[in-house]
Amino acid sequence: MAIDETELRARMRELVTSGELLMDAAARARRYVAEADMRPVAPTAGAVAALERFREPLPESVGDAGAILALLDEVGSPGTVAQTGARFFGLVNGGVVPTAHAARVLADAWDQNAAVGAVSPTNAVIEETCQAWLRDLFGLPEQTVAGFVSGTSLAIVCGLAAARWRLFERIGYDVNAGGLGGAPPLRLVTSRHAHSTVVKGAALLGFGTDNIEWADVDDQGRLDPTTLPVLDDRTIVILQAGNVNSGSFDPIRECVERSHTAGAWVHIDGAFGLWAATCAALQHLTDGHEAADSWSVDGHKTLNTPYDCGIALCADPEAMVAALQNSAPYIVASEHRDGMLYTPEMSRRTRAVDLWATLRYLGREGVDRMVLSLHERARQFAEELVDAGFDVVNDVVFNQVMIRVGDQAATDRFAAAVQASGEAWVGGSAWFGAPVIRISVCSWMTSPEDVSRAVQAFAQARTG
Ligand SMILES: *Cc1c(COP(=O)(O)O)cnc(C)c1O
Numbered sequence: 001m002a003i004d005e006t007e008l009r010a011r012m013r014e015l016v017t018s019g020e021l022l023m024d025a026a027a028r029a030r031r032y033v034a035e036a037d038m039r040p041v042a043p044t045a046g047a048v049a050a051l052e053r054f055r056e057p058l059p060e061s062v063g064d065a066g067a068i069l070a071l072l073d074e075v076g077s078p079g080t081v082a083q084t085g086a087r088f089f090g091l092v093n094g095g096v097v098p099t100a101h102a103a104r105v106l107a108d109a110w111d112q113n114a115a116v117g118a119v120s121p122t123n124a125v126i127e128e129t130c131q132a133w134l135r136d137l138f139g140l141p142e143q144t145v146a147g148f149v150s151g152t153s154l155a156i157v158c159g160l161a162a163a164r165w166r167l168f169e170r171i172g173y174d175v176n177a178g179g180l181g182g183a184p185p186l187r188l189v190t191s192r193h194a195h196s197t198v199v200k201g202a203a204l205l206g207f208g209t210d211n212i213e214w215a216d217v218d219d220q221g222r223l224d225p226t227t228l229p230v231l232d233d234r235t236i237v238i239l240q241a242g243n244v245n246s247g248s249f250d251p252i253r254e255c256v257e258r259s260h261t262a263g264a265w266v267h268i269d270g271a272f273g274l275w276a277a278t279c280a281a282l283q284h285l286t287d288g289h290e291a292a293d294s295w296s297v298d299g300h301k302t303l304n305t306p307y308d309c310g311i312a313l314c315a316d317p318e319a320m321v322a323a324l325q326n327s328a329p330y331i332v333a334s335e336h337r338d339g340m341l342y343t344p345e346m347s348r349r350t351r352a353v354d355l356w357a358t359l360r361y362l363g364r365e366g367v368d369r370m371v372l373s374l375h376e377r378a379r380q381f382a383e384e385l386v387d388a389g390f391d392v393v394n395d396v397v398f399n400q401v402m403i404r405v406g407d408q409a410a411t412d413r414f415a416a417a418v419q420a421s422g423e424a425w426v427g428g429s430a431w432f433g434a435p436v437i438r439i440s441v442c443s444w445m446t447s448p449e450d451v452s453r454a455v456q457a458f459a460q461a462r463t464g
Helices: 005-018 020-035 045-054 065-079 098-110 121-138 152-170 196-204 252-261 273-278 317-323 352-387 408-421 448-463
Strands: 145-149 187-191 213-215 235-240 265-269 294-298 310-314 400-404 427-431 434-440
Touching (some): 098 352, 121 145, 121 273, 152 196, 152 235, 152 265, 152 310, 273 294
Parallel strands (some): 187 213
Antiparallel strands (some): 294 310
């Protein structure tokens, strides 16, 4: 069992120089990707039971690298839900554009720290390029900066932190130094259908969830502007581009105008929906979004980058950097972009590479077509579901469809039956308090045939 440090280094160096381990990983990844669409969407009960093999004591000694990879693939791969396939309709997920996956594999080999440009000029330039492309695609003001974070949860925190810093700065208060304790209160206004991560952001940043002022929504879950409270220059208004259940959009232009007239800051949570702005046929949905102050959006949903790819965008660079500030004597500031100025994290991987590879591959036209196809497949879903006698609950304006299949027990049974069929994966939700099945069309891979096949599985699940 005893191994000295020279021997350990020699063994690992051998793994690096031979390259066999990486080739094996690539072969296994290739098979997984190619077969993701042929296997049952949910893992079999046997595959889930086999995951118990991972629960072993920490090894006492150095292992066999090839065997470890084989274990991960042979036990781990079958236990996954095929989220990259064509018939996963849970959460709001998105598949993976193959170029992005391949680019990520290469960039993982670099293992760059994206914190400072001095240690990764490549990352710095790729982040700057993505920032410019995102401004262009979303039509945002030219001073807009982008922070590359893990997801929209954190991007919302970044936007609200920038807002908090700026609103306090305007009244001469330095919140970084003084904290919230002695500060005059700020107000948070959002709709009753704001995403749960907006509420979490309010809690994390010390606004207090009890202090949120709620505007009402219409029957599609859109903020009703007539129910907005009186706004002022101590207020942060959080709008939604893409309701996580119905896919609906708040009336952005009107709300932004009213907010700005009052001196309020506007953040738009557009985790999956902001991409509507990049599609000619759908851009009316986000009308007026470019006038907001900050935005949160995911690459890993509608755009189909791999996880974890969230983006915080802010038209007030000074506020964003001040809110997320960090400095220490050993940090070498350079002429290169220092990624950590735009994110809460210091060290992190070069996730902008995944985004770059996706946008570089699809281009403006490819993004437009992919976003449109998600919408068209959702429309097809709704039509075929109605034809099959299902009760579609929402207007399908984007990529989300909801159906009512009965009470909570019936809804749970239905979701379980669809999942057990292996044909598709859907989950339940609540819509104005009533149980629904929600379908999110997010993967580039979903074809018209896949939609029809899923609807058949739904019909089967209903009759049992
Ligand atoms: C998914 C989602 C979030 C949270 O994003 P993560 O990337 O999961 O952190 C926030 N808001 C909306 C509307 C979402 O759909």
